[in-house]
Amino acid sequence: MSAIMKILKDTSLTVHHGTCIQAFMFIVKSLGFRCVQFLKDVVPHILLTVRTCNQFALRESLLQQVANLASIVREHLRPYVPSIFGIVTEFWSAHLWSVLLLVNRMAQSVPDDFRTYVPGLTKLFLSTLEVRPPDNTWDQTFDERIQLVLKSVRNLKDCLGNYLHLLVPALLNLAETSISTAAKMSTSSSMHNRTLVNVDIVKTLHALLKSTDGKGGNSSTPTSLPARASQRLLRMLSLANRTTGHAIVETLCVCAALIGERWNPFYHASTYAAIAEWRTRCDLAGRAEGDGGAGTNVRPMAHVPQVDGLVMYETAIVALQHPRAHPYGPGALALSHHNSGVSTMDDNADSTPSGMQRLDSQSRMLYNDDGIMNLHVAAGGGGHGHLDDPMIFPDASKMRFTTEPSPHHAHHFGTQQTSNATTQQKLHVNQQNLQRAWDVSQRTTRDDWEEWMRRFSVQLLREAPSPALRACADLAQGYPPLARELFYAAFASCWFDLSDQYKNNLVKSLKVAFVAPNVPPEILQSLLNLAEFMEQDVEKLPIDIQILADLAIKCRAYAKALHYKEQEYDTSPGYTCIEDLIWINKKLDLPAAALGVLEAAQHRLGETLKRSNSELYDAHGTALELTDDESNTTGEGGWAGTEVKESWLAKLGSWQEALRLYERRLAEHPYDVGAILGCMQCLVSRGEWKSVLDLSERSWGALSLSDGELEAGAGDGGAVPQRHHLFLEEEGHHQA
Incomplete structure (x- = not known):
């Protein structure tokens, strides 16, 4: 994580920032909540990069990754909510899709903090909904932006309850303009696309009004809002085709349920007449054009069952008269079935039990288990929906927390979409691929050794059993310094998964590299550091200590050389080892330590002589134990008569x-x-x-x-x- 952040902080490495973020998100998903400790170092730099980068695609990817991060760490992202919403406001127009995805994930992750920013978010929604295309030309780009905002509004409806008096009028204005534009279109394809947008607008109105019914929404909203909406919806119904009309009738049913018992004396007659006129007009237009009743200038909706608008409206009125049942849905029909004697608003309606069963069958097709109308069925979308949304927003009020984006849109997120079960398990190491990478045969020139080190480092990352390390392989391929920085960790990660045969082969290759000519000093230094890392943090490599000591001297790493030479002295002391110890201590500017080595060598030599030969002890042991006064009287100095080599004193x-x-x-x-x-x-x-x-x-x-x-x-x-x-x-x- 630290290595990745170094790259992200370096403005000169902007070309690698996209891959860097992908690797970071893969690591985050593999760690889960264990990544929380890194947020303070990562999130500020990601947000800064979002603001400062000049690449559209990179900023788009970063915004999506922040959204993914919010769904993983959830409430731990709370300290960065102000900065995130600052970015939402700044890039609302340029990156609408990614910004809306981020907004929905934030509503799901930090709902309490999110409510503070709902007023500003409502202003942004209105800025998009109130814009009209120039010359009233509704192109595909404009329609897509409208649909994205509508989808987000529906998902955030529970948070927007206090601002319905602003959003509902804006949606009504948008729907009226769009429906009137659709009525003037002549081509079937344009009419069909316009119909999809119209249904989406009306569906959003339905969701917002439905959220005021006391079922978790804003129950304090006055009935004036649904009353105003119903009046304008009736005007729109006179221009709507069959598909759009079904959505409008469904919304009128919601308005009737919200207004309650005052609906019948004030709105029922005009509503019934408007629905009857709309149905007659659609039937005549369908028979005239031979399109199966799809409506004027609308492509045929084959194999799509349609629910009669009057049936839908009568169902809502029956349910209104029986408040114990669902306000508008299958429950009302079930109650009406048991009370078949209750007259409906349509004198021609079939009041027999078989007729009620017919209504119940049609209505159950129209409503889902929650009593919400399946508008895409009425609109002709079949089982997959008529809106091919370019994104799937999580419903902030219902969706469970998840760390994985929708599989259908995995390509939008720029990272490898792997389930938690996969990312958490240990990955397999291909030992043969590693062996081909560490092979040192036919390496002679300096360039050969540099290529060997680069390939070996990258391959260790590719085969590392750790998901975090393996996530950095692609980034290391394009940015070799990262491979060198993670070389030791990747080596240790792969080491334990190697068999004894492959371990011996690897050690043999390293030994060849230690003594081979033309090996660059930086590679030798890296291999020496690797041996030290393995000894201190993992396990000691099976390499002779004298080889490592000589390598340290060769690299002029005198501290490491002193460490290895001291170990060599403990196991097999010799004249060369003692001399090297004295020389190394002198190089490190440790004269007292060098003198101590010499005194220890004297003592050790004396003890060896005493144990090996008592006569030799008599010849040399006395001299070894001379005091300073005795030595001065002999005139031979402090080292006279000992087995100390002259070169040791010279080194000292x-x-x-x-x-x-x-x-x-x-x-x-x-x-x-x-x-x-x-x-x-x-x-x-x-x-x-x-x-x-x-x-x-x-x-x-x-x-x-x-x-x-x-x-x-x-x-x-x-x-x-x-x-x-x-x-x-x-x-x-x-x-x-």
């Missing part, structure tokens, strides 16, 4: 002590080149240049001998270690 910087031991060794073996060079090094370090020249003149013959003559004359004491030669060459260049 004790040039005087090292010079004394080198001179004693030179006195015993005049042709010992190592002793000669050691003396010169000590004299140079002490600044005794004249002594250096004198020693070189006296020892010129020994220095001029061939290697074979040196071995014959000096024996074992004349051997000069390679590391010592390199050290002397380095010091010589420094002194020059």
Whole structure:
């Protein structure tokens, strides 16, 4: 998560922000509520990116991901509600679809905080509903925007109860204009599209008015609102076709139920006459055009059962007279069936039980289990609905919380839609793919090794059993620094899923990379850091400690080298290990530690000699235990008579002590080149240049001998270690 946020904060990496957000959302869905701790670091930067990015597609994706995030973390998004609604207001026109999706998810996630912003949201709804296309040309884009807003209004109807006096008149104006425009259209296709929009508007009016019936809505709304709506709906009915008319009649039934007993004396007669006239007109137009009664200039609605408008209205009136039943729905018909003697408003209606059964059958087809009219059936939409909405909004009043968007619209969200059950389980590791990635054969040049490291890092992410790591694979493919940053975590994640055979093969490849020529230093440093990460946080890699120590020295990582050399000293101490420890401590500017290493080596050598040979203990043990006063009286210094190597003292910087031991060794073996060079090094370090020249003149013959003559004359004491030669060459260049 931290690595992803680094990319998101970098404005120069805008091209990767889209993929970055996809990876973040995949991680959020895999973690669930465990991601809450990261919100304070992530959400502000996402919202800032939404405001500042100049890419339309990226902003669209970000808004959708914020909506998805709201459905996952729910109330934990409360601190960011003001900023989110600021974005809603700012991008309402440019990104209406994504903004409305975000609004509906926020209403579902933080309903209490959401109500504070309902006034501003109502203003935005009105700004869209009150706009009319220029020259009254209703194009598809305008219709889609209207339908999106209508869908959102229906879903938020329970939150908008206090603002119905603003929304209902605006919807009535929109419906009247749209229906009058549809009546003037001549082409069947345009008429059909206009009809779909008209039905959607009336359906929204129905939902808002229905929310005032005391069933959880605003029961305090005065009856003047449905009364005003019914008057204008009756005017619209005179221009509506059959499909739109069915929706209007359904809404009139709602108005009748809301007005109550005052409906019959004031509205019943005019409503009944208007519905009868509308039905007669639609029947005549249908017979004239031969379209199966679909209505004027409307394409035929094949295989769509239609419910008679008068039947629907009479059902509502019967239910109004029996308030114990549902105000308008199948329950009213069931009650009417038991009271078949009650006369209806239609003198020609069939009052026999068989007639009531016919009404009940038709009405049950029209209403759902909640008593809400299935308008898409009346409108000819069949089982799938007549509105092919480009989005599915969750109903804020009914929808259960979910962390997954609708599968039908999964492509809108820009992330891999995987169920929680899938994202939570451990993913499979393809060991063969990993083996092909870590194979080091045919890697010779610097470019070869860089490509090997890049491919190995990305493949570890692709095969990682952790969903969070695997989500970053595509982003790492396009942005290699992310692969390097997640290299250690991905390696550890895959390590435990490898069999012993694959683990051994992987370790062998790493060892080859440690010592191979032309390997870039940064790759060696990464591999060294990997070994340290595995040792500290996971489990130690089966690599010899001496190999890691040499690699650390090669990378000039002296702190790591000291760690590994100390472990090597504990397991197998030797002259080279002690000398390296002294040298490393000097490099780290730890002279006291270097001296401590030397004293520990003295003590350890003395203990070893005591245990191995008592006679050797008598010869050397006394010298090892000399006090400072005894050492001064001998004139040999603090290290005389010990098995301490002269090079250790040189590494330690004790040039005087090292010079004394080198001179004693030179006195015993005049042709010992190592002793000669050691003396010169000590004299140079002490600044005794004249002594250096004198020693070189006296020892010129020994220095001029061939290697074979040196071995014959000096024996074992004349051997000069390679590391010592390199050290002397380095010091010589420094002194020059």
